[in-house]
Amino acid sequence: MSNSIESIVKNNNTDPKSILKEAFAANAKAEIQGSSTACILCHNNGILQSVNVGDSGFIIFRNDKLVYRSKTQLVEFNVPYQLGNSEGYDTPDSAGTMEITVVPKDVIVLETDGLFDNMFVSDIEDVF
Secondary structure, eight states, rough: OOOHHHHHHOOOOOHHHHHHHHHHHHHHTTTOOEEEEEEEEEEEEEEEEEEEEEOEEEEETTTEEEEEEEOOOOOEEEOOEEEESTTOOOOOGGGGEEEEETTOEEEEEEEEEHHHHHOOOHHHHHHO
């Protein structure tokens, strides 16, 4: 994720898929090993753009109710897509993208699978 921040700051990049691709390329160049899911959001003038790989994601609440939940990408049950530099792992090309309109006072929660493994959406709604 530090490489994605660098892409945003150095290049004034606000396209989530481009940010993910640049960060992934920088990791490959540095020969960083391992794998990860990823979710990057960019907001501009009421439009929220996202790129998502695997079971990280986000949810949007409006007036204390769920209005959107990003789609999880699974190879099969309990096996999410994973970005990685080794053979068999996914690349940014497999990422899902989308745009959604948001309004003032919407609450956006970025999450990893740990949130939904331990809480129902109704439990999260109760926080508001």
